[in-house]
Amino acid sequence: MKALAWHGKRDVRVDTVPDPKIEEPTDAIIRVTTTGLCGSDLHLYELLGPFLDEGDILGHEPMGIVEEVGSGVTTLQQGDRVVIPFQISCGACYMCSQDLQTQCETTQVRDHGMGAALFGFSKLYGQVAGGQAEYLRVPQAQYTHIKVPEEGASLSDDRFVYLSDVLPTAWQSVEYAGIPEGGSLTVLGLGPIGDMASRIAKHRGHRVIAVDLVPERLQRARNNGVEVLDMREHKKLGDTIREMTDGRGTDSVIDAVGMEAHGSPFGKIAHQMTGLLPDAIAAKMMETAG
Ligand SMILES: [Zn+2]
Ligand SMILES: [Zn+2]
Structure with missing residues (x-):
């Protein structure tokens, strides 16, 4: 095969x-x-x-x-x-x-x-x-x-x-987020997990604010009734979200930005370090860290 x-x-x-x-x-x-x-x-x-x-x-x-x-x-x-x-x-x-x-x-x-x-x-x-x-x-x-x-x-x-994988992972992230009845959620990242988590939270009656910088992803979420923030336009995201929520911020947050996403600080450090180390040491480090 x-x-x-x-x-x-x-x-x-x-x-x-x-x-x-x-x-x-x-x-x-x-x-x-x-x-x-x-x-x-x-x-x-x-x-x-x-x-x-x-x-x-x-x-x-x-x-x-x-x-x-x-x-x-x-x-x-x-x-x-x-x-x-x-x-x-x-x-x-x-x-x-x-x-x-x-x-x-x-x-x-x-x-x-x-x-x-x-x-x-x-x-x-x-x-x-x-x-x-x-x-x-x-x-x-x-x-x-x-x-x-x-x-x-x-x-x-x-x-x-x-x-x-993707749907139960997203569903469980909403479970773990512990959003109160009728509460609100911020979703960081609108890749497959973030997009599905947004839709699941909407389906369960929550207000959802989602953040990304890819126009098609923002549009897809908007089409599903999610309030979206393009992070290229909002440098102080925390302030923007507080302004949208009577100064308090949302009840819960889901971080759905992948470890290897462009600009993810953990991914960058891990890449640099494992690339430089001998396999045995890199293996130990990844086992501990990732
Ligand atoms: Zn998978
Ligand atoms: Zn078993």
């Missing part, structure tokens, strides 16, 4: 590699029909080289059709259309029973002190082959899937694929 493989910093290639096979009774193989690119992929592209091997397959936002299931997978069958979540979880451990699937105890990567294994996301998260590929082996497939319901059969993949 063809798959997107990592070869080095800023060097990824579409390679021909062996098709994945069922390795455990809890595996399934899916034929990928749509797969997302993510801001998180930039961590691998730019920074996490010390934790990647040449040939590692990237990608963690896939959906597709089940081709084959292991003997232990009774919840899926060939032909099912599924979205595959970023994190691999068993559905049966203590953490999964608490709805903390990102900490699944069956797949946790304890060697690196991390949570559940993730698709296509370096040794820090289990070095599991990712979904920017024609086929994907899904471990813990009895639970690691979201079945597209019957009534969605006529709808295209892009109605569902965001369930893998």
Whole structure:
């Protein structure tokens, strides 16, 4: 099959590699029909080289059709259309029973002190082959899937694929923001997460003020009823937002600016430092910092 493989910093290639096979009774193989690119992929592209091997397959936002299931997978069958979540979880451990699937105890990567294994996301998260590929082996497939319901059969993949990562990430950011009933929210950054968080907060009845500097992103948010501020025109954003909110500011703020975004101070320092250090030391630093 063809798959997107990592070869080095800023060097990824579409390679021909062996098709994945069922390795455990809890595996399934899916034929990928749509797969997302993510801001998180930039961590691998730019920074996490010390934790990647040449040939590692990237990608963690896939959906597709089940081709084959292991003997232990009774919840899926060939032909099912599924979205595959970023994190691999068993559905049966203590953490999964608490709805903390990102900490699944069956797949946790304890060697690196991390949570559940993730698709296509370096040794820090289990070095599991990712979904920017024609086929994907899904471990813990009895639970690691979201079945597209019957009534969605006529709808295209892009109605569902965001369930893998972007939509739940944005939804959870609004949960964590703890906006009071009828309260207000500032969203910094209108990339995919910021845009979806804005729409979710609007959907839940909140006033949303969002900040970006890309005209198309500002326009898209404006079309969705979000009040937008172009940061190129407002040098003192805090003052502007206070003026818009009776001098108090919004109740909550979501920072949705990516670590690798242009101008992000953390990203810049991390790039400079990991670029200069030997792999072993850079690995330790990224493990601690990122
Ligand atoms: Zn993602
Ligand atoms: Zn679990």
